[in-house]
Amino acid sequence: MKQLNKTITGLVSFVLIISGYNGFSQSAQKASVNIAINYFNANNSIPHLVVNAKTRVNGRFQPVGGIAVKLLLDKDSAGTTIGKVVTNEKGEAASFIPPSVKQEWASSKTHTFLAVFDGNNKFEATKADLTIAPARMLISTNDKSITATVLQLKDTSWVPVKGVDLKIGVRRLGGDLPVNETPTFTTDSTGQASADFKRDSIPGDSKGNIVLVAKVEDNDQFGNLSVEKTVPWGGKFKYVSTFDRRTLFGTRDKAPIWLIFMSGGVILAVWITLILLVRNIFAIKKIGREAR
Amino acid sequence: METENNSRRDFLLAGLAAAGLVAGCSPKKSPFEEAAAAEGAKPSGKTVKLLSVDGEVVEVDEAFLKPVPHMPPVSNEEARVGIPGKKFVMVIDLSRCKNLKKCQEACNHAHELNPGHNWIKVDPMQGAEHTAPYWEPTTCMHCDEPPCVKVCPVDATFKRQDGIVLIDSDRCIGCRFCMAACPYSTRVFNWGEPDIPAEIKSQPYSAETSIPQKKGTVGKCDFCADMTRMGMLPHCVSACPNGTFFFGDMNEDSVTNGAETFRFSELIRDKAGYRLMEDLGTKPSVYYLPPANRNFPFESGLENDKTQNS
Amino acid sequence: MENSIQGEQIIQDLLPRKFKTGGKVWIGVLTAICLVGAYAYYRQLRYGLIVTNMRDYVSWGIYISNFVFFVAISLVGSLITAVFRLLGVKWGTPLTRIAEMIAVGAIMFASIIIIVDMGSPERFYNLFLYGRIQSPIIWDVIVITTYFFISLLLLYYPLLPDIKILLRFKEKYSPRLYKFYRWLGAFWKGDHKQYLLSKKAINALCIAIIPVAFTIHTVTSWLFATTYRPGWDSTNFGAYFIAGAFLVGAGGVVVAMYIFRTWYRMDKYITPEHFDKMGRVLVLLSLLYLYFNINEFLTPFFKMKESEASYLNDLFTGSFAPMFWFAILTGIILPVIILLFKQGRRPLPMFIVGIMVVVGAWFKRYLIVTPTLLHPFMPMHDVPSAYRHYFPSWEEWAIAMASLAGTMLVITLLCRIFPIIPIQETIDHNHETVK
Ligand code: SF4
């Protein structure tokens, strides 16, 4: 959660500003919407932006869908448009960076993304911005020790960055399990941070492969970066399914054999008797007809 | 809310990171292919040009450009068997709970539940007269030998291979035997017509989202099977500001509350985790960590309790 | 015994009669109750079970109590017949038809009330499409169907000779009823071969119905005993239910005996001697049920397990105590005391005792279902306060009463078309006695 503090602080100030503003425009009856931009880059490939829109309803934040947000790079002019996105029902929208801003991208080593919402009949217009220095991350492993490096573009070359907090973990469902007790590492003057792998026999896939992840989260300068590497350090996981066992809590085609035989036997025995007794009625009938 | 975003973003990263594996060696090829292929997308043949972090132009097939994952609802057959190779597990840390009920709020909101229809309940517990009281959130325990499933006459509630117990509201006949059989009293019934927006009501029922709830059928916590299928955390887990709920895959031996991730076996060992009513042999999938070294005094939760339990 | 009654006289006495004013009023009242119930059920269908006062904790209410009650009553109807016939208890002859009719009526409404209790009755067919043999409900469905079928056969076979007699009085019935009789039994000629076949069938039925009757009530008890709930989690439950069923069934038969005797003036056929003997049977059954009750409550009371303590206290001294002690006293203990005296076994006191037994039994069924549900393992918390207690809504009462009225209606109609007392058997029996 810590990594979000910045966003939260930003949001809170936003709320404060906007709620103040609301005081003047009570008659407008429009709600204010908060917009936040986040920058992501995984494995040093194509960066993308995620826009989050939410509004406060009865003191709780609710996502706002269907909001058209214009994204711009550095300045509001014709050549710097990244794109126009519309938030989904979760209040999210994402965009890549198109080649049309190639020149603008190359012109500077830091960039400011602008998000502009022009307002609609329900919500007031608002803006947000985010300043990012494009960076790369590297991950290398050596005998159960992992080294992550953070590099920033200076002039024309990528140079190491010192003092960046990062996490090194094993990819797991819903979160990354730190590779040892240390929750975060900080890069040294070579831009590197190293961690020893202490998760022996953590289950991997069937071959024992696990995915190591190094990530920088919500960094003021660099946004969200991550890089990963697959290594065969995990335990070999063999999936033994008990799903097809015949049990009392199985589905109906997986009823225990003894139960099927027992119930089937009883039902058959009784119903055969009953059918015989019904046939008996017809036998009596027949005698009756013959007696006539 | 903030934590919820967090988990979503984590997932975004996951999708792209996997894609990046390919990108790492040959950045000019479709870096999204792998991630998208995993989601079942096929190359469309149409490509778009995008800018990489180095300022280079990269060509990517359009079909793979789905940064926010979208999963079509799975079929009833798929929802009934579950995800192979997984065994979902939850750990609830009682020392962190102060009855804020954010989990309940998020759950009710996500599943379109009516007031009073709580799938998550937070009970004040006290073992004996002189023992310390504490707050205990309860969900469906997703028992491995579920008594509710044993008694269901029509397979309307069923156990999946990933451990989740779900309900098929299109089949449930409303006999409520499962409610009587569940010792954890976790099941709720739609006694009347649920009050939900028309556009949601008209959706086809999905056992994984449990939406929409239907009159005359039973409902309960579904471990957010739709979220876990997408690799995300259940709503209660991301909603708790105190990180009380941990969720994970037992086969990966890890649980996370979104911010902290622990090795499941170590966590349970070190904190002496336990399950509720072990003696009944239901083998729950929900573990509890004892309310030792509490983050909050019990009394701090009382205020919030008045609203609903007058 | 009035040995002097002659065959023709017996026939005249026992032929089904048209309803007189009293009968018509009775039918009218029952139909009215049923209609109110039907309206309540319409409301329940329309708005859902929300019209009942059942909620998430008390998820089963008087519908299920009624279901258990019906199963109990029906069980003994047939069981009495079977046991009497097999043991050749001659004095039981006049009672068998009544018992069979009660059985058919009660089992019909047992299955109806269970459908009424369902939240989505329109999906009833799912039981056949997707039925899982692991579920006790499916066992119950199978057993009830079987039992209903056997009860019908057991009503039908002994009727055949009577229908032959009925057919002799064509002028007494409407053409349609006459046709119906012909359809039912015109083929019965009283031929010796027919008689032998029928006798064999009745014997087979009497044997078959005993295990099936035991099963139906045991399986019904398992709907409760297969759960973990305090008060239901008991290995005693099958026997406990069956003992209770014997008692309430016998009580029901006694009540019916008295009513038929007075209304249809059958003093000659249902004599004080019958009441006396049924009285002795009732004492025995009450004591048996008392034994099972002690067995069921004393041992948990002795231990006072934490999970059961509040449930037991609620029954013995808490909010359910008045009903609990009422049910035990009126349903079991007082009948024993009254019936121990010869005076107590005369028709009228017997009638009152019968009613006490039946009413006590109904409350007993209520106590089996509801208090347990109000004492779950987990605290009743985070729910609206209405969920924490239970008193049936008017719709529930209306439907429950309608199901009781419906049973009586079925029984009444059955005695309108069929002789309440087996004519042929009475004649034969009389014959033997005269000889
Ligand atoms: S907690 Fe209850 S509803 Fe959930 S699986 Fe266990 S028995 Fe079934």
Ligand code: SF4
């Ligand atoms: S209420 Fe529905 S899910 Fe529960 S046992 Fe009955 S049919 Fe099955």
